[in-house]
Amino acid sequence: MKNHKKIWHWGYFLTLLPMYLFTIIFILGPLVYMIILSFLKRAETWGVVWEFSLQNYADMFDPVYLNTFKESLKLAAISTLLVAAIGYPCGYFMAKLSARWQKISMMILMIPFWTSSLIRLYGWITIFTANGVLDKALMTLHVTDSPLRLLYTYPAVVGGMVYTLLPFMIFSVYSSAEKLDFTLVEAARDLGANAAKAFLTISFKLTLPGLLSGVILTFVPSMGLFFIADILGGNKVVLIGVVIQEQLMKVHNWPFAAALSVALMILTSLMIFIYRKISKVKELEGLGSF
């Protein structure tokens, strides 16, 4: 790459211009605005007062909010763990299917995306509600005697999270497992590894980038997915995403909502940073080495 001459060309500039404009206007702009907002004061009635303040960040250390952060982290961790536990084997074995069955399973995973995830979540209400589809099915099969009444409970929220985020994990693991050369596993077996050892030292190590990017694709959104907790958890499960939404839409405390968002962003980035330090994986499937 070093030998490449740097050619600056109007053509390049013009083709890249829309991308830069989009990024600056719709991503960098709002981000900067949000950070500035978080250091301002709330106006008495509407909007903000342009006056520097750290009060919003100080307010966050109220036990109520700290607890919400803790709850959000816990839910995100549980969801991510479950998604990884279910999604990794699915993605891995999907890559081993015949080309025909790979296409079919891909379709099965894609079809739900044609409907809005919000609408699909309302579907879960019908399933989880007291004496709903799930309760009736379980009682008919004599698994339980009385309705579980799962709607508006913690397991329902976790279920909704796992359901929504699972495809991202499967796709991510699949795309790295698909590239796995099975001859390498055979070579490991030939060199004396049993099936489990060969899997751990070769297959798992080589699909780790897929698993890791799957974890990030699951963990990051699950910190902020407020509507799942809202719809399936009622008001019992309060997440940081819900608090931000309330501060913004109901309380109209924009600076505080902004500060909470900034804190969430820092927390999430920190988690990813620590996680990547521990896992020591440099490449992430589909995301390269960033």
Added chain:
Amino acid sequence: MEKQVLLQLNQIEKSFGETQVLKGISLTVYQGEFITLLGSSGCGKTTTLRIIAGLETPDNGSILLEGQDVTEIAPNHRDVNTVFQSYALFPHMNVAANIAYSLKIRNTPKAEIAARVKEILELVQLEGYEKRMPSELSGGQKQRVAIARALINRPKLLLLDEPLGALDLQLRRQMQLELKRLQKKLGLTFIYITHDQEEALNMSDRIVVMEDGRFEQIGTPSEVYDAPRTSFVAKFVGTANLIEGTVTSSDGRLIQFQNQDGSGSFLTVGHKFAAGDTVTLAVRAEQTHITLDTEDERGAQTGICGIVNEKNFAGGMLRIAVKTANDNEIICSRQGIDSALATGDHVVITWLPEHCVPVDLQESEAFDHEKP
């Protein structure tokens, strides 16, 4: 010293779906032998190797390693290692880790691993490459790492699946010599796969010529080259001309035959021919004599008559293609540039009776399939 039997394949059969890939093959491999499976792609040689390695289970037949039945034994419990065609180096491990893999799996102490890796790297002349990743190596270096990785455990049997296939000609020749040297030095048994007959003739103690899931012939390079059993072997190993004819008379060992293009003679060993039998002869291009058939002598000389169709000079040899009246093509080759013959000349081709062999004889009358 008595030759020790290392590996025995007994009537191995294997099908993938509807296709029968191996049709009952048997082979005995002795300790310290360099044996080559030679055949074109799709003949079943890789499947044979995979069955020996344990990566594939035969549908029928058995495999004995040092007298023990290992047919159902998993690859990790067989004292056999493989050098894969694609090298199959672990991309996430450096050279040292790749080579040490089988030692680590067996929980070998670290100090011993380090010493053995160092030793084997010296053996394959890759000192100083420990920390390199496979992606940073050239084809020849990858090859050496793959061999080192398979050799570090001193397996009883090393299987090599076209290990030099991806290398350029010069490097291939060099690696051929090195492999042979390594095998002799370590006293190991190699089963080597190739589709390159020159490579097979060059390196092997014995060659197994394979075609369509069967062993066509098993023998030393000179046996396979000088006394091919079938027309396939004659064509595949070196280039032999196949000449068909009818036996006219037999005088003990010397048999006369003729066809529409002329006549000739050959010697037979152990097979009785009678007048009227059809026979296929294999005659090597370099063992033919070619003489000008002048107009006044035409018909008087014994031999196969034809017209020079093509002359070309390649690899230090003059290659003359002769077309017979019956539309058969016979290739004759000579050392050096022979200018006496021109395209269109009438020629007669002859050979010494001892320089040709009858092929495709009936199984019952033929030689022992497996000569020890």
